[in-house]
Amino acid sequence: MGISAGTAVILGVVAILIFGPKKLPELGKAMGSTLREFKHATKGLADDDEPNKVSETKKIEDK
Template identity: 70%
Template sequence: MGLGGGSILIIGLVALLIFGPKKLPELGKAAGNTLREFKNATKGLADEDEDKKKSSKDQA
């Protein structure tokens, strides 16, 4: 059960009414920055896990 086109349109209109047209681009930019930082942090954690696995294999 995903979001259809009509549901996304309604959510967008409600967000526009609540935040206004001037604030909406700022909120989108902030959300994008947050997602980018989260992605980079999780990538760093995954890289650390791979490094630990490689070093434990080298020691064995």
């Protein structure tokens, strides 16, 4: 269930009409940097959770 080629073309034309051809590269760059920052932040959160799970498991096993 993805976006078909026709839908992608229509979305592209609408984006050009709304933002203009000069603004689209800037918007794409901003979206990419935002996505990278989000992935970096969520990766940090996932990494922070794992040591806590290990320490909690050890505490339960030690009892």
